[in-house]
Amino acid sequence: MNAATLHTTSATRPPCPPFTRETAIQKVRMAEDGWNSRDPLRVAMAYTVDSQWRNRSEFPQGREQIVAFLTRKWQRELDYRLIKELWAFDGNRIAVRFAYEWRDADNNWFRAYGNENWEFDVHGLMQRRYASINDLAIAASERKFHWPQGRRPDDHPGLSELGL
Template sequence: MAALVPPFDEESAIAKVQRAEDLWNTKDPAKVALAYTEDSEWRNRDVFLRGRAQIIDFLTQKWEAEKEYKLRKHLFCFTHNKIAVEFEYEFVDADGQWWRAYGIEHWTFDEHGLMQRRDMSANNIPIKEAERMFR
């Protein structure tokens, strides 16, 4: 697959978002972390991370707790080296409660197409298994 690097146009921004969705749905923390710079900075709700090692630890814990995780991302807007996405994902917790998260992310990329900064805000709502959108 070709590298998707700034400056983004609509086609490359949509492709970058789809690539991120596909990558996160692997639920492979080490593989996901390679899409970020070595010193990438994250804000994930109220958690602040820096660097691939922290990203891997965070995602490992996330996907140990969030079983049957399935994510969808949608391009919201873009500019030269920035992309904003809306997203929703579903998971089931250890107690069997299903959840859907809704949120937005702002991404900033370096010249190689690696994400330097990721700011994420989201809310979780409890849902019934029958209300799941993603199977």
């Protein structure tokens, strides 16, 4: 994938709205898998060319800014592992809650908790993403996400099963 791909507008990313419970759950897991890849280009392609974000105090717009944002994020958030869970859905919108664990360069561990509201276009690409996130410092012994870097294994507990 190259920078020219970031400007492609004709992609379809099933499942597409309107969402059912099953397709909303599928969309949430696809997003989780993408973010756990820690590949900014792969993640950016799930969004519209002109996607609008709010992530903490940053407001990236468009795939190029999303790639730059995610590149910076994963350079400082080391050993990143994420779990997302469907909260609600309606038509072309999905709400999720999530938690992710990461460490900084000094080996201080954190768990970030948050909620996201997503809006999709007719092609299944996310056109709006609004995230509210809080970090909690944790001891390494308090970590709950221990799978190898990458996709969360299917048999690994989700947020509800972990009591999060």
